[in-house]
Amino acid sequence: MAMIEVDNVRKLFDEILAVDGVSFKVHEGEVFGFLGPNGAGKTTTINILCTLMQPTSGRAVLNGYDVVKSPHDVRSSIGIVFQDPSLDERLSAKENLNFHALVYNIPKEKREERIKKVLDLIDLTPRQNDIVRTFSGGMKRRLEIGRGLLHFPKVLFLDEPTLGLDPQTRHHIWDYLNELREKERITIFLTTHYMDEAENCDRVAIIDQGKIIALDTPDELKKSIGGDTIKLKTKDNIKVAKEIESRFKLQVIIDDGTIFIKTDDGESMLPRLISDQSIPVVSVSVHRPTLEDVFLHLTGRKIREEQGSAIKSMRSHVRALRRR
Amino acid sequence: MSFKDIRAIYSIWLRDLTRYRRDRFRLVSSVAQPALYLFVFGTGLSRGLAIRGGSGSSLGPVDNYVVFIYPGILGMSLLFTSIFSAMSIIWDREFGFLKEVMVAPISRTSVAIGKAMGGSTVAVIQGLIILLFAPFIGVSFSIQTLVIIIPLMFLISFSLTSFGIVIAARMESMEGFQMVMNFLVMPLFLLSGAMFPIERLPEWLKALTVLDPLTYGVDALRGLMLGMEVSANPISLNIAVIIAFGAAMISLAVVMFNRKE
Numbered sequence: 001m002a003m004i005e006v007d008n009v010r011k012l013f014d015e016i017l018a019v020d021g022v023s024f025k026v027h028e029g030e031v032f033g034f035l036g037p038n039g040a041g042k043t044t045t046i047n048i049l050c051t052l053m054q055p056t057s058g059r060a061v062l063n064g065y066d067v068v069k070s071p072h073d074v075r076s077s078i079g080i081v082f083q084d085p086s087l088d089e090r091l092s093a094k095e096n097l098n099f100h101a102l103v104y105n106i107p108k109e110k111r112e113e114r115i116k117k118v119l120d121l122i123d124l125t126p127r128q129n130d131i132v133r134t135f136s137g138g139m140k141r142r143l144e145i146g147r148g149l150l151h152f153p154k155v156l157f158l159d160e161p162t163l164g165l166d167p168q169t170r171h172h173i174w175d176y177l178n179e180l181r182e183k184e185r186i187t188i189f190l191t192t193h194y195m196d197e198a199e200n201c202d203r204v205a206i207i208d209q210g211k212i213i214a215l216d217t218p219d220e221l222k223k224s225i226g227g228d229t230i231k232l233k234t235k236d237n238i239k240v241a242k243e244i245e246s247r248f249k250l251q252v253i254i255d256d257g258t259i260f261i262k263t264d265d266g267e268s269m270l271p272r273l274i275s276d277q278s279i280p281v282v283s284v285s286v287h288r289p290t291l292e293d294v295f296l297h298l299t300g301r302k303i304r305e306e307q308g309s310a311i312k313s314m315r316s317h318v319r320a321l322r323r324r
Numbered sequence: 325m326s327f328k329d330i331r332a333i334y335s336i337w338l339r340d341l342t343r344y345r346r347d348r349f350r351l352v353s354s355v356a357q358p359a360l361y362l363f364v365f366g367t368g369l370s371r372g373l374a375i376r377g378g379s380g381s382s383l384g385p386v387d388n389y390v391v392f393i394y395p396g397i398l399g400m401s402l403l404f405t406s407i408f409s410a411m412s413i414i415w416d417r418e419f420g421f422l423k424e425v426m427v428a429p430i431s432r433t434s435v436a437i438g439k440a441m442g443g444s445t446v447a448v449i450q451g452l453i454i455l456l457f458a459p460f461i462g463v464s465f466s467i468q469t470l471v472i473i474i475p476l477m478f479l480i481s482f483s484l485t486s487f488g489i490v491i492a493a494r495m496e497s498m499e500g501f502q503m504v505m506n507f508l509v510m511p512l513f514l515l516s517g518a519m520f521p522i523e524r525l526p527e528w529l530k531a532l533t534v535l536d537p538l539t540y541g542v543d544a545l546r547g548l549m550l551g552m553e554v555s556a557n558p559i560s561l562n563i564a565v566i567i568a569f570g571a572a573m574i575s576l577a578v579v580m581f582n583r584k585e
């Protein structure tokens with residue numbers, strides 16, 4: 001059964017078409033990733049799915065409930081970690097968690113135990129009674145994540161959850177997420193800029209300018225743009241490039257003092273190249289395609305590159321960060 | 325209304341009270357502002373303006389200006405506290421916490437009611453603090469009267485907080501708050517008869533005071549605290565108007581919260 005079903009959803013802000021006819025399905029228990037540059041429409045899609053915004057047109061169904069017609073049932077099925085801050089900074093960490101536990105109807109006997117577990121996970125147990133305003137940016141972020149994990153929803157939305165967190169904490173949180181997913185069969189809908197997090201997903205949708213331009217498993221996506229690239233620096237690039245082209249029948253490009261060689265399997269090609277005495281190797285490396293390369297291949301731009309429409313949303317980022 | 329809704333109302337209410345407890349500044353200013361008003365208007369200004377009590381005077385049966393404005397200052401404090409509490413919705417929107425509330429599986433109706441309950445509880449606490457001044461002003465009333473004043477304060481605050489929520493529900497920015505203070509709250513306060521007897525006003529202004537919901541609150545408080553002969557309207561009329569206004573406002577607030585973006 002599809003846990004989330006989105007059919008041709010559009011969202012038009014005054015002049016900006018933020019989401020432009022998006023359709024996809026997310027299966028139960030799946031980790032589904034949304035990968036795209038600033039302003040691509042990731043947060044807007046999440047806002048529609050979690051009933052904070054109405055789609056301009058199209059239909060979205062979550063856990064069998066239409067997000068427009070049965071918003072209350074949808075809300076009862078989801079949990080979310082927002083991209084922008086959403087804590088009550090005047091309350092303590094524990095009071096924030098308590099509020100969440102109350103409104104999400106966690107039974108009294110489980111409340112204390114869950115809060116304790118989450119505080120432990122996000123490493124805030126010693127600071128639990130401190131006012132959130134006095135926390136560092138990373139600590140606030142950890143609290144937001146902890147709060148999102150407090151109740152076990154059917155679908156958990158994570159909008160760039162680990163942005164600004166140190167690698168150790170990210171690792172920690174992912175371990176817990178994977179555990180949750182196995183035990184509670186939680187479906188996770190994730191947006192991220194981190195390639196390694198996107199790799200963690202069962203399937204990834206690449207979204208750009210409000211449109212999904214590719215959707216598949218990370219492996220398939222990478223395969224779709226061809227195999228590995230070997231980067232080779234030699235004393236005489238032009239001569240070597242010609243030689244490789246004729247001898248190995250490989251596609252070769254010279255750029256910026258480096259020879260780029262396309263091959264299906266870089267690891268087995270590499271020894272053959274450098275064992276050849278006639279090639280005066282200076283340095284060599286094998287480059288496996290990443291999801292970043294996939295994006296670059298599909299759009300001709302890098303994910304992190306700022307583009308016209310992204311600037312506005314960057315500003316709101318900056319504003320959000322300043323508030324912390 | 326189900327148990328679920330009551331728990332939701334309770335959580336919204338509890339949060340407002342926790343925040344209030346934390347806010348030392350609000351507590352201090354809640355005492356300082358009425359004290360200042362009572363002092364400035366009561367001692368200095370009344371002499372300067374030659375407002376004097378006694379039989380046949382402008383204050384009616386009350387012979388002391390400070391005593392006359394005391395229930396008015398209480399009404400002012402309820403007004404300011406209620407509107408301020410309601411306006412915190414704008415802060416919640418700006419700082420993002422409103423999203424946490426709006427995405428939770430609780431009815432929008434209980435969010436609006438919880439907010440109104442929270443604001444009015446805080447206002448009643450502020451009101452009780454002001455009631456502690458009574459002996460120093462020379463106002464005394466019985467315990468029975470106090471038992472009526474407390475729910476009356478709650479009723480007034482509930483209607484005013486709901487009114488504030490209606491305004492705050494669609495407001496996007498903090499700048500709007502200043503507008504509300506200047507163009508709504510101050511006129512409500514000044515036209516309520518809190519600081520001077522309404523009978524002394526010119527006819528056209530008198531007509532406006534009838535439209536001010538706080539007029540009825542102040543009049544009811546004044547009647548209860550200083551004696552029924554001081555109030556302009558019968559207490560039943562005052563309470564009926566406050567209830568009607570409150571019911572209309574909370575209904576409107578609920579509708580505003582249920583509206584979709």
Ligand SMILES: Nc1ncnc2c1ncn2[C@@H]1O[C@H](COP(=O)(O)OP(=O)(O)OP(=O)(O)O)[C@@H](O)[C@H]1O
Nearest residue numbers: 013016018037038039040041042043044309312313
């Ligand atoms: N409330 C709004 N009003 C007007 N325009 C909006 C609003 N929210 C988003 N937009 C616009 O919609 C577009 C998509 O924004 P969205 O926040 O969905 O991007 P995103 O993919 O989440 O980007 P990021 O990676 O920066 O978080 C942007 O151009 C943004 O300016």
Ligand SMILES: [Mg+2]
Nearest residue numbers: 042043083159
């Ligand atoms: Mg976003």
